[in-house]
Amino acid sequence: MLTRRIIPCLDVKNGRNVRGVRFSADRDAGDPVELAAYYNQSGADELVFYDITASAEHRDIMRGLLEQVADQVFIPLTVGGGIRNPDDMFQMLRAGADKVSLNTATVENPEIIREGANRFGSQCIVHSIDAQRVAEGSDRWEVWTHGGRVNTGLDAIAWAVRGVELGAGEIVMNSIDADGTRDGYDLDLLRAVSRSVPVPVVASGGAGTLEHLAEALSEGEAHAVLAASIFHYKDFTVDDAKEYLAEKGIPVRKDF
Amino acid sequence: MLAIIDYGSGNMRSIERAVRHVGADYQITIDPAVIATADGIVLPGVGAARDTMTGLLSRDLTGPVREAIASGRPFLGVCMGLQALFTDSEEDGGTDCLDLYPGTIRRFPDGLHIPHMGWNQVTPRRDVPILEGIAPGTNFYFVHSYCAGPADADFCGASTEYGVEFLSVLHDGNIFGTQFHPEKSGRPGLRIYANFARLCGESVDPDAV
Numbered sequence: 001m002l003t004r005r006i007i008p009c010l011d012v013k014n015g016r017n018v019r020g021v022r023f024s025a026d027r028d029a030g031d032p033v034e035l036a037a038y039y040n041q042s043g044a045d046e047l048v049f050y051d052i053t054a055s056a057e058h059r060d061i062m063r064g065l066l067e068q069v070a071d072q073v074f075i076p077l078t079v080g081g082g083i084r085n086p087d088d089m090f091q092m093l094r095a096g097a098d099k100v101s102l103n104t105a106t107v108e109n110p111e112i113i114r115e116g117a118n119r120f121g122s123q124c125i126v127h128s129i130d131a132q133r134v135a136e137g138s139d140r141w142e143v144w145t146h147g148g149r150v151n152t153g154l155d156a157i158a159w160a161v162r163g164v165e166l167g168a169g170e171i172v173m174n175s176i177d178a179d180g181t182r183d184g185y186d187l188d189l190l191r192a193v194s195r196s197v198p199v200p201v202v203a204s205g206g207a208g209t210l211e212h213l214a215e216a217l218s219e220g221e222a223h224a225v226l227a228a229s230i231f232h233y234k235d236f237t238v239d240d241a242k243e244y245l246a247e248k249g250i251p252v253r254k255d256f
Numbered sequence: 257m258l259a260i261i262d263y264g265s266g267n268m269r270s271i272e273r274a275v276r277h278v279g280a281d282y283q284i285t286i287d288p289a290v291i292a293t294a295d296g297i298v299l300p301g302v303g304a305a306r307d308t309m310t311g312l313l314s315r316d317l318t319g320p321v322r323e324a325i326a327s328g329r330p331f332l333g334v335c336m337g338l339q340a341l342f343t344d345s346e347e348d349g350g351t352d353c354l355d356l357y358p359g360t361i362r363r364f365p366d367g368l369h370i371p372h373m374g375w376n377q378v379t380p381r382r383d384v385p386i387l388e389g390i391a392p393g394t395n396f397y398f399v400h401s402y403c404a405g406p407a408d409a410d411f412c413g414a415s416t417e418y419g420v421e422f423l424s425v426l427h428d429g430n431i432f433g434t435q436f437h438p439e440k441s442g443r444p445g446l447r448i449y450a451n452f453a454r455l456c457g458e459s460v461d462p463d464a465v
Binding site for chain 1: 307376394
């Protein structure tokens with residue numbers, strides 16, 4: 001049986017890992033290479049590196065970092081942040097990434113998904129969406145870009161469907177409302193997208209407890225959970241999370 | 257020395273890292289002379305069937321791959337490097353493959369989330385040398401939308417279930433293929449490269465896995 005994935009996310013700024021709280025705070029959470037090795041040993045199923053500076057000079061730092069991680073960590077690696085064209089993708093994939101995560105760039109130029117999928121295969125193209133509920137109680141979410149600063153007015157579910165049509169092999173759905181709150185994922189959003197696309201959906205934004213992870217995978221119907229702060233500060237290890245999910249009857253990989 | 261065939265496949269560098277990590281001697285090559293004299297051959301692969309076959313054909317590699325397999329030296333095909341060994345694939349409107357093993361690579365049935373992406377159990381159907389020391393049912397990392405069957409073929413070394421039971425390890429004498437990515441499957445995956453390298457007569461670093 002296909003297991004559900006737990007994916008620690010490392011927000012990288014200036015080559016150091018930092019935590020994101022509603023896209024703002026900057027508390028330093030350690031060296032990304034060290035953290036990657038630690039997560040690998042504690043059972044992470046994949047790792048995501050998100051470059052929150054995403055400028056040209058930092059792309060070189062990111063490439064070097066990816067190469068170091070890929071030399072010692074033999075699980076799938078995804079990189080996101082500031083990737084704008086197939087050449088950026090190629091550089092990241094060559095440095096050791098297995099997938100690239102596209103967010104703002106897909107709104108500016110949706111064809112980037114198709115170009116990436118055609119050149120590198122759908123399995124490397126992750127369509128990452130930052131979504132905010134338009135009003136409390138509403139079942140419409142809109143897509144925001146530029147790290148949650150610009151509202152595009154696009155319907156988040158329709159945008160996920162469009163991304164898959166263009167060739168994305170996976171959707172990361174990040175709730176802006178829940179991000180950094182540690183109050184739990186937006187389960188309505190996750191369920192809505194999981195039922196609308198044929199590709200795997202990764203839940204993002206809001207994990208604070210192990211129960212939140214279980215909810216995203218059961219009620220939210222997500223195939224994987226992305227989490228940052230609950231693991232970075234070692235409130236819980238990935239292994240703790242897997243023990244908990246296994247007790248709840250959710251299939252997870254424990255033979256790492 | 258292991259020859260890792262370089263035909264533009266996206267996972268070639270990851271495979272190189274894994275082979276290097278286990279301490280085996282290797283060369284990345286498209287040179288038929290190197291492939292013909294290597295102690296073992298690794299055929300990487302990721303992405304789509306047509307691209308894979310075009311990549312092999314455009315570099316005149318189908319002959320060297322066929323000769324390598326016919327020679328009886330250890331051979332390991334990974335993901336598309338496994339699928340390429342079959343007769344053909346449904347992918348890209350139908351793609352002719354190398355036809356070294358009978359069967360059509362088929363898309364997973366509708367109703368499943370595709371690609372089959374993540375860690376799933378690999379169940380051996382017999383003793384498979386590259387799986388030595390790995391417990392039956394160990395999880396490996398998969399990412400693919402098409403799969404090989406049938407799982408009861410005499411060259412099926414191990415199978416995995418995702419909506420259907422499919423062939424996840426091909427085993428025919430010294431010829432192996434994995435549908436999953438050992439280079440992305442943590443310690444059990446590194447063990448596969450170490451086992452394969454040993455079959456090729458390489459000494460490997462016992463601390464690496």
